[in-house]
Amino acid sequence: xxxxxxxxxxxxxxxxxxxxxxxxxxxxxxxxxxxxxxxxxxxxxxxxxxxxxxxxxxxxxxxxxxxxxxxxxxxxxxxxxxxxxxxxxxxxxxxxxxxxxxxxxxxxxxxxxxxxxxxxxxxxxxxxxxxxxxxxxxxxxxxxxxxxxxxxxxxxxxxxxxxxxxxxxxxxxxxxxxxxxxxxxxxxxxxxxxxxxxxxxxxxxxxxxxxxxxxxxxxxxxxxxxxxxxxxxxxxxxxxxxxxxxxxxxxxxxxxxxxxxxxxxxxxxxxxxxxxxxxxxxxxxxxxxxxxxxxxxxxxxxxxxxxxxxxxxxxxxxxxxxxxxxxxxxxxxxxxxxxxxxxxxxxxxxxxxxxxxxxxxxxxxxxxxxxxxxxxxxxxxxxxxxxxxxxxxxxxxxxxxxxxxxxxxxxxxxxxxxxxxxxxxxxxxxxxxxxxxxxxxxxxxxxxxx
Ligand code: PLZ
Numbered sequence: 001x002x003x004x005x006x007x008x009x010x011x012x013x014x015x016x017x018x019x020x021x022x023x024x025x026x027x028x029x030x031x032x033x034x035x036x037x038x039x040x041x042x043x044x045x046x047x048x049x050x051x052x053x054x055x056x057x058x059x060x061x062x063x064x065x066x067x068x069x070x071x072x073x074x075x076x077x078x079x080x081x082x083x084x085x086x087x088x089x090x091x092x093x094x095x096x097x098x099x100x101x102x103x104x105x106x107x108x109x110x111x112x113x114x115x116x117x118x119x120x121x122x123x124x125x126x127x128x129x130x131x132x133x134x135x136x137x138x139x140x141x142x143x144x145x146x147x148x149x150x151x152x153x154x155x156x157x158x159x160x161x162x163x164x165x166x167x168x169x170x171x172x173x174x175x176x177x178x179x180x181x182x183x184x185x186x187x188x189x190x191x192x193x194x195x196x197x198x199x200x201x202x203x204x205x206x207x208x209x210x211x212x213x214x215x216x217x218x219x220x221x222x223x224x225x226x227x228x229x230x231x232x233x234x235x236x237x238x239x240x241x242x243x244x245x246x247x248x249x250x251x252x253x254x255x256x257x258x259x260x261x262x263x264x265x266x267x268x269x270x271x272x273x274x275x276x277x278x279x280x281x282x283x284x285x286x287x288x289x290x291x292x293x294x295x296x297x298x299x300x301x302x303x304x305x306x307x308x309x310x311x312x313x314x315x316x317x318x319x320x321x322x323x324x325x326x327x328x329x330x331x332x333x334x335x336x337x338x339x340x341x342x343x344x345x346x347x348x349x350x351x352x353x354x355x356x357x358x359x360x361x362x363x364x365x366x367x368x369x370x371x372x373x374x375x376x377x378x379x380x381x382x383x384x385x386x387x388x389x390x391x392x393x394x395x396x397x398x399x400x401x402x403x404x405x406x407x408x409x410x411x412x413x414x415x416x417x418x419x420x421x422x423x424x425x426x427x428x429x430x431x432x433x434x435x436x437x438x439x440x441x442x443x444x445x446x447x448x449x450x
Contacts, residue, residue: 134162
């Protein structure tokens with residue numbers, strides 16, 4: 001594996017268990033939380049953080065956990081990258097806000113320039129900044145509708161695009177995201193995805209794309225369709241990597257019919273899959289790309305970047321928001337992007353993939369519950385099934401994640417069927433810590449299946 005950038009970590013890069021998980025101080029905070037915080041917000045890990053750096057999260061009881069989740073793919077450069085921390089402090093010491101729509105500043109422009117340069121394609125681009133992934137998705141759809149004069153939007157099975165009204169409509173899974181929160185935004189159509197492990201069309205991505213195209217043509221009509229939005233690798237839906245040919249065939253069809261192709265790279269973006277963006281791995285160029293999460297080292301920032309003629313079609317004042325492109329978040333983004341480039345974190349993601357999947361494949365040979373291992377770069381998933389079948393086992397999946405946590409390793413789950421264990425480590429995690437974390441996870445799988 002390539003060397004890592006964690007040698008100078010501020011917090012010791014070690015797993016340390018001082019109490020049971022959660023410990024007494026976390027339990028105290030959990031009690032205060034129950035009385036103060038809305039019950040609708042869940043937390044997958046019941047410990048309260050006081051520090052985080054490199055590949056570890058330190059909790060209020062002094063436990064030091066190995067982080068294989070990066071706050072859902074956000075802290076790609078670590079949760080306290082020195083470059084990001086310094087840029088945030090420096091910007092905050094000058095001004096935290098003016099509102100770009102009132103008094104603009106250079107940081108916003110510099111982030112836009114950077115994203116125009118880094119995103120796929122060498123066409124003329126423009127960028128607009130927001131606060132969250134959902135907000136970026138909403139605005140990409142607004143732009144596509146206005147620019148095309150059409151209303152219909154296509155999203156796919158297993159999709160996750162956010163929790164606002166329009167993005168709930170785009171999201172596929174009802175529980176917990178949509179149940180009881182309707183009515184949802186109209187003119188959203190759902191198409192079949194390519195899901196090689198579960199799809200009868202298997203690895204034939206072109207056939208899977210043709211299946212979706214046939215439905216779009218009969219159910220909507222290409223001339224009514226403003227946009228198609230898709231995660232190049234689906235995140236919350238289960239780290240589903242579509243079969244080769246699926247995405248390029250959809251892009252070609254969209255281009256032929258004037259349908260705006262939107263790649264939602266909120267989870268896949270910024271070195272996570274081993275390239276700047278997952279579209280790069282597929283050799284596709286989206287018309288619009290939505291970004292958030294890894295973009296700014298943990299500060300809330302999101303973006304839509306895309307074809308100048310689409311984004312510039314919108315009338316002045318049609319896009320914006322009080323906090324969009326906040327100056328502190330922009331400073332953090334420039335520093336995070338600089339760290340990703342300098343430390344070659346995309347290369348690091350590929351090395352993490354090689355090391356992790358080798359261990360997981362060996363484990364799959366040993367236990368019967370691993371139905372599929374998939375992903376790209378440092379976005380790796382294991383699908384847990386009843387041995388000898390493809391039947392999802394969400395209860396066992398949960399038990400494995402809990403067992404790993406009890407031993408001080410944070411792993412997240414996901415999937416339409418709740419049976420996917422996903423690994424999204426910070427890309428600055430050290431080799432030893434990663435190896436130890438996956439070892440603990442493997443032991444948790446063995447123990448849970450015994
Ligand atoms: N698009 C592809 O992955 C956020 C959601 C966690 P926000 N994914 C994590 C949860 O349960 O809320 C996501 C994503 C993709 C859009 C979003 C939405 O991004 O920043 O959470 O709004």
